[in-house]
Amino acid sequence: MAEQYVAAVDQGTNSSRCILFDRRGRLVSVAQREHRQLFPRPGWVEHDAEEIWRNVARVVPAAIRQIGAAPSQVVAIGITNQRETSLLWDRRTGRPIGHAVVWQDTRTDRLVTELAGDEGADRFADLCGLPLTTYFSAPRIKWMLDHTPGLRQRAERGEVLFGTMETWLIWNFTGGPNSQAQHVTDVTNASRTMLMNIETLEWDDKLLEAFDVPRAILPEIRPSSGVFATATEVLPGVRIGAALGDQQAALFGQTCFSAGEAKCTYGTGSFLLLHTGQEIVRSKHGMLTTVAYQIGDQPASYALEGSMAVTGSLVQWFRDGLGMIHTAAEIETLARTVDDNGGAYIVPAFSGLFAPHWRSEARGVIAGLTGYITKGHLARAVLEATGFQTLEVVDAMNADSGIALTALKVDGGMTANNLLMQFLADLLDVPVVRPMVTETVSLGAAYAAGLAVGYWPDLEGLRSNWHRAGQWMPHMDPARRATEYANWQAAVQRTFNWIRTEDQEP
Amino acid sequence: MPGTVQSIERAAAVLRLLAAAPDGLGVADLGNALGLAKTTVHGILRTLHQVGFVEQDHSGAHYHLSDAFGRLGESYLDPNELRSRAINWADSLASRSGEVVRVGRLVEGKVEVVHHVFRPDDSDQNLDVGTTLPPHATALGKAVLAYDTSARPRSLEAYTTRTITDPVQLSEELATVRSRGWATELEEHTVELASIAAPIRGLGGLVVGAVGLAGRIERICDSRLRHRGDLVTMVRATADAIARDLRDDT
Numbered sequence: 001m002a003e004q005y006v007a008a009v010d011q012g013t014n015s016s017r018c019i020l021f022d023r024r025g026r027l028v029s030v031a032q033r034e035h036r037q038l039f040p041r042p043g044w045v046e047h048d049a050e051e052i053w054r055n056v057a058r059v060v061p062a063a064i065r066q067i068g069a070a071p072s073q074v075v076a077i078g079i080t081n082q083r084e085t086s087l088l089w090d091r092r093t094g095r096p097i098g099h100a101v102v103w104q105d106t107r108t109d110r111l112v113t114e115l116a117g118d119e120g121a122d123r124f125a126d127l128c129g130l131p132l133t134t135y136f137s138a139p140r141i142k143w144m145l146d147h148t149p150g151l152r153q154r155a156e157r158g159e160v161l162f163g164t165m166e167t168w169l170i171w172n173f174t175g176g177p178n179s180q181a182q183h184v185t186d187v188t189n190a191s192r193t194m195l196m197n198i199e200t201l202e203w204d205d206k207l208l209e210a211f212d213v214p215r216a217i218l219p220e221i222r223p224s225s226g227v228f229a230t231a232t233e234v235l236p237g238v239r240i241g242a243a244l245g246d247q248q249a250a251l252f253g254q255t256c257f258s259a260g261e262a263k264c265t266y267g268t269g270s271f272l273l274l275h276t277g278q279e280i281v282r283s284k285h286g287m288l289t290t291v292a293y294q295i296g297d298q299p300a301s302y303a304l305e306g307s308m309a310v311t312g313s314l315v316q317w318f319r320d321g322l323g324m325i326h327t328a329a330e331i332e333t334l335a336r337t338v339d340d341n342g343g344a345y346i347v348p349a350f351s352g353l354f355a356p357h358w359r360s361e362a363r364g365v366i367a368g369l370t371g372y373i374t375k376g377h378l379a380r381a382v383l384e385a386t387g388f389q390t391l392e393v394v395d396a397m398n399a400d401s402g403i404a405l406t407a408l409k410v411d412g413g414m415t416a417n418n419l420l421m422q423f424l425a426d427l428l429d430v431p432v433v434r435p436m437v438t439e440t441v442s443l444g445a446a447y448a449a450g451l452a453v454g455y456w457p458d459l460e461g462l463r464s465n466w467h468r469a470g471q472w473m474p475h476m477d478p479a480r481r482a483t484e485y486a487n488w489q490a491a492v493q494r495t496f497n498w499i500r501t502e503d504q505e506p
Numbered sequence: 507m508p509g510t511v512q513s514i515e516r517a518a519a520v521l522r523l524l525a526a527a528p529d530g531l532g533v534a535d536l537g538n539a540l541g542l543a544k545t546t547v548h549g550i551l552r553t554l555h556q557v558g559f560v561e562q563d564h565s566g567a568h569y570h571l572s573d574a575f576g577r578l579g580e581s582y583l584d585p586n587e588l589r590s591r592a593i594n595w596a597d598s599l600a601s602r603s604g605e606v607v608r609v610g611r612l613v614e615g616k617v618e619v620v621h622h623v624f625r626p627d628d629s630d631q632n633l634d635v636g637t638t639l640p641p642h643a644t645a646l647g648k649a650v651l652a653y654d655t656s657a658r659p660r661s662l663e664a665y666t667t668r669t670i671t672d673p674v675q676l677s678e679e680l681a682t683v684r685s686r687g688w689a690t691e692l693e694e695h696t697v698e699l700a701s702i703a704a705p706i707r708g709l710g711g712l713v714v715g716a717v718g719l720a721g722r723i724e725r726i727c728d729s730r731l732r733h734r735g736d737l738v739t740m741v742r743a744t745a746d747a748i749a750r751d752l753r754d755d756t
Binding site: 024026027028030327328329330331332333413415416417418436437438439467468469470471472 | 584586600601602622623626628
């Protein structure tokens with residue numbers, strides 16, 4: 001019998017990819033296409049959802065072709081996606097209504113402040129587990145409905161559909177406007193909208209009312225792992241077995257299936273998730289409470305999440321904005337031309353600070369700048385910014401969960417950076433471990449989909465696929481660690497209160 | 507006598523003009539100066555851009571010589587770039603073969619480990635990225651040494667009784683590597699261990715490094731001490747996959 005594979009579709013912030021995995025969880029082929037980043041105004045970030053669907057429809061067959069396989073050798077599709085990016089489209093024509101508004105977009109800055117009012121940013125945290133920030137979907141939906149004439153009326157009449165990217169893809173995979181297309185989402189993606197009740201896992205009337213979102217536009221919430229539908233487009237006849245937000249998928253791909261297990265994915269932004277079992281842990285230190293995954297009709301598992309907005313994108317800025325390097329990987333070469341940061345610290349609060357600070361009015365600084373600083377020092381400061389941000393999140397997470405982290409499982413593109421990985425181990429004072437498959441986001445989606453169709457029997461079977469590919473041990477002198485962290489914290493203080501309400505960006 | 511290659515003559519002319527224009531030149535400027543069609547100039551510029559000799563300004567309208575052009579003797583591929591391109595394929599090789607995988611490149615007569623993937627058995631192993639290996643005593647080393655045009659290592663240190671210490675024998679061994687396209691080693695560095703490696707070819711066929719696996723003889727070789735054909739195939743496929751990745755997007 002021909003070998004069978006699971007296809008993971010990773011619809012990310014910069015590109016859409018399809019990766020095929022075999023039964024032992026090994027990466028077999030990859031196809032990828034980037035899409036345009038649209039910046040119509042300062043602080044606005046958009047994607048063309050039609051371009052994204054076209055890319056997905058190309059990369060899936062391309063990945064299969066690469067290894068000379070037949071589409072029938074694909075037993076399931078698992079979808080994972082950039083979270084919170086929000087799209088409205090016309091139910092009848094299938095055409096998007098405007099561009100998708102991306103998670104990094106800060107246009108809802110003022111709206112979020114208004115919604116918080118006197119009760120503060122945490123006024124909905126009991127219901128949805130999240131603070132009010134520009135990051136999540138609900139304020140974005142309200143903004144879109146309020147700023148397009150007549151759209152709210154159409155939405156109330158049921159002519160408009162809302163979705164995050166997995167919803168858009170599944171709807172198109174199942175025929176789009178012409179047929180019985182499925183308008184569905186999963187618990188992890190729904191948990192990032194601020195509209196789902198984190199306990200009942202259903203859309204919450206109080207939240208819908210607070211954000212003025214008509215129920216008619218919302219998709220049906222499903223478990224993360226379970227057959228959503230059978231595709232009629234691109235891979236007709238293949239079952240869609242899973243959908244998860246990218247970070248939850250990475251947690252799944254790292255096989256963090258028990259309470260206390262944690263991973264951090266280093267990409268454009270970086271995200272540390274700690275599995276808290278079936279318990280909903282409420283953070284007192286700026287962490288988010290989120291759904292980790294739900295398998296079929298089993299109870300959902302939860303996680304605490306620490307999000308860092310700008311990590312890999314700081315390297316991109318160093319490359320594209322400043323032109324200091326030609327490729328992202330060269331930053332390590334440049335950083336190794338010096339022995340330390342020379343006293344310079346870069347706090348990349350490009351659109352405010354995420355966890356644990358959540359300061360939307362903060363903006364970035366380069367602190368400790370002297371005539372001694374070379375581009376090598378700045379390259380170090382760029383990489384170290386990711387390390388320091390991780391340490392802040394780990395500190396907060398330890399305080400919330402009462403469990404000290406003993407090792408950090410890492411993945412994502414930046415794990416190819418040895419200097420950063422060593423700095424992380426030094427700073428956190430725990431071993432940093434890289435698994436054999438760095439593409440854990442896709443792997444997690446494949447695992448969840450394969451589980452749904454019986455390609456893999458159970459979680460233990462998946463665990464046995466996990467192997468250590470690399471490990472960095474801590475070496476830094478504790479006194480130096482303390483000084484460096486104190487310097488970083490002092491630099492962070494200097495980013496606060498930069499945007500003042502009277503001169504806020506339009 | 508073979509003739510000359512016209513496209514190289516034209517490329518040289520383009521380079522001369524760009525070197526004399528500090529503000530860079532556009533496709534039309536170059537076409538007018540050389541009496542060539544725009545599409546011809548564009549093709550030459552795209553190729554020169556791909557090999558890293560010219561760069562485009564922000565608008566994309568002007569081309570100028572890259573700073574790499576003045577440093578042609580240096581390695582053209584950043585080692586950290588090589589690692590980031592190799593990482594997925596090296597992981598896949600380690601998980602398929604069950605052995606340690608390394609990516610290396612030749613630096614000052616030694617093989618520098620650019621990337622290291624643990625043997626996937628979750629045993630205690632230490633990352634050895636940045637350390638060096640003797641090129642004449644490892645498959646990884648032979649795979650890059652075979653294509654290196656600078657001087658061969660003069661003193662061939664013995665690590666085991668099987669290490670090749672005779673320069674003539676080493677030359678023969680490297681000729682075999684070139685004809686087969688892959689390199690092997692058997693207890694030449696460490697007793698009871700063996701290794702297999704293949705060169706990674708970048709643009710124009712330049713060998714930018716090698717990828718290989720190493721492990722206990724009984725797992726790497728068959729009962730007649732021949733390196734297992736299935737492992738050789740995997741190593742070569744991995745080297746090709748990394749090379750394809752390098753050529754596609756540079």
